[in-house]
Amino acid sequence: MREGGTVTFMTPTIATSAAPPPALAIHNIQVVYGGAIEAVRDVSLEVRPGQIVALLGSNGAGKSTVLKAVSGVLDAEDGVIEKGSILLNGRAVEKDPAPAIVRQGMVQVPEGRRLFQTLTVDENLITGAHLQSAAKLAQARDFVFSLFPRLAEMRQTTAGYLSGGEQQMVAIGRALMSQPKILALDEPSLGLAPLVVSEIFRCIQTLRETTGLTILLVEQNASRALAIADYAYIMENGRVVMDGTSEQLRRNADVREFYLGLSSQPGRTSMKDVKHYKRRKRWLS
């Protein structure tokens, strides 16, 4: 984002009261795919207004599944929330369809971009603002272009022809078009160049600071995520195995080794020096 500040299109939430109710609260959900595969078991987490909460975990841990459950799109993959509840601003939404959830101000940037390939960049953005008035649409679009100037040049390009990184920018921009109150990001830095990654994280932070946007962030880049998150959960094999403030986690030895790549000795280990393949599931104990 070009020097912050100018972002005024979102109504700031009042983040004053001592313990505001969580913007998003998940209680003990269990998700089953195809009536047979249990992908998420007994997961609970909470995101307070204005917080950035990170959700970390290895491949297949169930992070994306949690986000899909929150957004109400599990049914498209034959998944169901078997147990538990999801509260958005105190309202149970686990049975709501996706558009209803968007209307309540929660939008997701899905994993793997999932652009509307045959539509142009502009049309992708317009779809993102589907529930917005025309005036707000223009405003939101200007904001997105200020965030990703590269997209402004590619407005009329068919999205399917963009490079991976450009697609990711469109995906994030598209979600921002609806001016959400809660934003769920599934691996936003995936496939982005370092310069852009920095930019994205800076922008997430600025968004939060200037607009009070609440953010649930699924990331593999743990050091980045922990750097901006207030609180974080770590998932393994469909369960939350650890949670705490970013500070606490950053100090945890396991997290340091397996997520931040910092061994007990000072200094960074070169990837070349990793001598053996590490085994998973040690969190299960």
Added chain:
Amino acid sequence: MRSGFFKQGYGELVVLTDSPAVKWWTAALLVVMALAPFVLGNFLLSHLTIILFTTVGALGLMVLTGFTGLISLGHVGFLMLGGYAYAIAVTRWGLPPEIALVLSAVLPALFGLIVGIPSLRLHGLYLAITTLAFAHIVSAAILAGGELTGGGSGIMVERPVVLGMDLSSDRAFYWFCLGVCALAVLLVLNLRRSYVGRALVAVRDNDIAARTMGISLVHYKLLAFLISAALTGLAGGLMAIYMSFVSVEGYPFLLSIEALAIVIVGGIGSVLGAVLGTVFIVTLPEVFASLMSFLGGRLAETMTTSAHEVKTILYGIAIIAFLRFDPRGLRGIWHDLRHTWVHWPLRY
């Protein structure tokens, strides 16, 4: 529950089934099928015969649409070519029926190659429509075929003697179809588990990736059309023998659709699905017919004129309800049943 998760050689990994139970059941089914004519009445026997040769055709479409993902709305064209190839070979050229049956597979296969050529450039519905156009053109050509094809009047064919079997007996014809069908199922199963079958599926799922694996799209799409058309043509030949008559009107567009229905209801991409789908789609209308005469009694008599409509409506609703209930098709239901059976009372 099955045991035997431990394999002693890699050979065991490529077998069609590693379950003794499945082997036993298959053998039992074959024996029962072979003995069926001794117990079944005329009607059921001819119904089974229809199922058998329809399965052969359905397998053909399964190879093309199910494996390779090329949707065809014109399979009735291959069926028609197969039927006419047989009829013309036997009645016009006086060829022996064995050779005529081979022709009924070969001629459509050649046409399959021609129809396949557009598939290299066209995708999805556009290809589907070209196959539809092909079927239309075939029927127009046959109508204009004069003496050779009998134009609009069609050709009568007698039930032949094939390999010493006199097919004019319904039983003999049943056994013949059973043999052909079993062979076709086996061949397609083998095809599916070989590199050829995997290449076809790869083309369906991701043609660019398939190309980088060294799979030539031209080669395999044409191959799919070739095999598919040959099987469907053979089914056409059998159907001509069964009907003893070929005419252009005997091959309405609806047959293409029913073939697709078989493939989809059965479960895309599965040989078992093709078989189950055929049984389902071929039997469904008969079930409704007998249901109506059973329930109807006098009612059925008074509504003879609407009976056909009621039957058709029930048929349509059954298909809709079925897909609504389980869009993965019969194969999906089959897997669920098996899963429940194996895991019960646990759910996961």
Added chain:
Amino acid sequence: QQGVTDTEIVIGDILPLTGPPALLGVAHNLGVKAAVAEANAAGGINGRKLRLISEDDGYVPSRTIQGVRKLINSDKIFAFTSISGTAQAQAAMPLIKQTGIPAMAPITTYEGLYQPTIKNVFAVGYDMRQAVYELVSQMADRYPNKKWAVISQDDDYGQNVRDGFERAAKEKKLQVVSSQIFKKGQSDFSSEILKVKQAGAEALMAGGVLGENVTMTKELERIGHKIPVGVTYVSRVPASAKMMGSAGENVYTVDYVYLESSPEAKGFMGKLEQHLSAEERARVNRYTFTGYSAARALFAAMDKCGKALTWDCTNAELAKLKNLETGAMTPISFAADDHLAAPKLFLLKADPAATTYKLVQ
């Protein structure tokens, strides 16, 4: 014999109950049903009640074969009161011939049904080819020195129309300027009719089944080419007259079945009233007459066989049938070497105002 029990005789018919000519098949079926109801009301045939099984072939020959096979092999019927359209009957003939089951062929009569005589097949009606020949000849007499065109369907039925037309054209030395064949099921005839006009034709033989003929006359009207049109008796139903409307002013046909309004048909219409529901009566047309007549002829023969009802006896009795009055058409007779009951033909002209056809004197 199959289909016969102590109390019951099962008979069957196969007809286009769906598809383009369903109107005709359904009406025909009603005629058969009326005959069955009448016979049953009178105590059945030698004490056995009749039961009718109707099969639909949708006007598709291959389905006719299947249906015939089903009726003979599964339903085990004793006899056929009717065998579908021309191409359909043609396709089913070998099967019927082979089994020897008594079969009436009252829907469209053509040479293949009776020449050479088939032991168990009896055609009730006027030969289609012959009828077209008569029609064209009579029209040629009324409208001498006209240039002619013919448009016909691309199947056996159309072939019969063409054959009859060509014979008439040859004998009457007609100048034929356009001869077109259309694909069964076609609905738009604008190019065909423009072609007729372009060729300078002054009279047309329209060889469609029903809707096709209607569309052709309406197209003629639209392009302002008012010429006399001949249609086959197949089209001689109220619906066609109604649909042609003012375009039907110059439409001729020949038929051997009494007009619904004629005095001869009065008794028959009364019977229909008795045996059919109001809803069914709304569907009645000339095919009801043919269905009834054929069934009556069959029943008469079966009746003569007495208790020992067999196929051979029925076939033999049918061949001996003389001057059977049905009240629906002129009397029916067969002979051992003549299985065509060719009743008398009348020349008819459409009467758009009354949405029917009327006799031409």
Added chain:
Amino acid sequence: MSAVQQTPVLEATRISKRFGGVKAVNDVSLKVMPGEIVSLIGPNGAGKTTTFNLVSGVLPPSDGQIRFQGRDTAGLKSHQFARLGIGRTFQNLALFRHGTVVENLLVGRHIHFRYPVWESLVYWGRSRREEIAAREKVEQVIEFLEIEELRDKPVSQLAYGQQKRVELGRALACEPSLLLLDEIVAGMNREEKEDIARFTLDIRDEFGIAVLMIEHDMQVVMDLSDRVYVLDFGCLIAEGTPAEVAANPAVLAAYLGEEGAHA
């Protein structure tokens, strides 16, 4: 690298690719020697994936020459590249999503089957033997990549990172002499990245496969690569050892940013 005379596995000379008016790749030359791990980096949209597409035959170059082990690839059909010994993974997963993991890997071995098509219908004798041999090879790959538990799962049911691993397996099953990896560690956590890094090194060391990879993760690039090429707007802007490249101001400006270099 010892012998200078060695023929490069891959040698692209001044290749370009235009899409309509856009020059996605502009006059790029690059070379991969046997046993090398080479990285291709650059900002988003720089043309890296397009370069891969050219090199692996997915797209024909508008200009330039691509030699593979000394052999000119001009005029080759795209499916023929695999037979030259090029295996690759895709940035946006391109698995055969209806198949299981094993089936996907077996497709990877496609070019190694020798028996004629019709024998597949028989599945006996030669065809069966070859199928068994292929299966054996695939099991080795599965073992190597430690995806035993996923073996019979349909790939559509796998999580993103698992799918990437299967893609790697599929490319390995090809037994290529050059492996192209397009952002393979994207979407993996540190631990998994280390695994992949280890695999990559082993692939090179044990199987002698040269690797050309596109990567945005600088640690992986810096730690593994023997050499690095940097693309920007379709043009090569730098080339050299990781350290040289990381110090290049043009690269810093266009790609790494101040902090990226040591992130």
Added chain:
Amino acid sequence: MNYFIELVVSGLAIGAIYGLVAMSFAVIFKATGIVNFAQGEMGMLTAYTSWSIATALGTDAVSTILVSVAVGAALGLICERLIMRPMLGEPVLSVVLVTVGLAVVLRALVTLIWGAAPHKFAVEGADTIVDLGGIGLRAGQITVIVVLLIAIAGFWFFLRHSRFGVAMRAVASDEKTARLMGVSTARVQAVAWASASGLAGLAGAFFAVIYGLAPTIYEIGLKAFPATVLGGFDSVLGSAFSGLFIGVLENLVGGYLPSTLKEIAGFVLILVVLMVRPFGLFGEKRIERV
């Protein structure tokens, strides 16, 4: 020359009906990515229903048109709600097959309710022959051409200037993600079905008025297929114009060549066109990338 013009003009009249049906195919495809095989049947059912309504309530031309649009749209909504809605998100082929099932049901339903006999759909003035410089056209035929032009203009405006049009395409492109963005895919589908059935209903009603009411009207669906393909499956306007074009082509073929060729003229044409443009004349190109 006059002969040629007469062929062309008559072709436009039937082509306008193809055009309406072709448009309706394209509308549903554009919004949901599926082909509705019951489109011709929707037209037929609408024609019959409108006929029943018209015979009961009198038959002036304008109200007949309005009734058929309304009936068509209502039928579309009902089918969407009862049959298509539950199929949202299911594999394309399954959904397409459901429409085939629907077609079978509707076809039989029409015969069941109204019988197989053809009827005249009499609309005041529809049969009047209007003389256009020596060429006679029935008022009904002229009206259908005009109606097609109005529909083209309407849809052009709708697709060009409304965000709903964009949302429709988004749904067709990726249903799940569209929902993530707050697009109610159900509503998009409902609107698509309603408007497509309205178009098909118009086509069916006009066909019935011009050629008579018969249970074979559904064949306009099959006849309009080539038009949709020619225009491009996702090109609503392209399909409309292609309908006109195919109507004219058929007539010219019928007029100058043996008339049996007329039935396959459209199909032969699309074969040729697709070889040159694999996605129709105005269709969107498929994205092929890795």
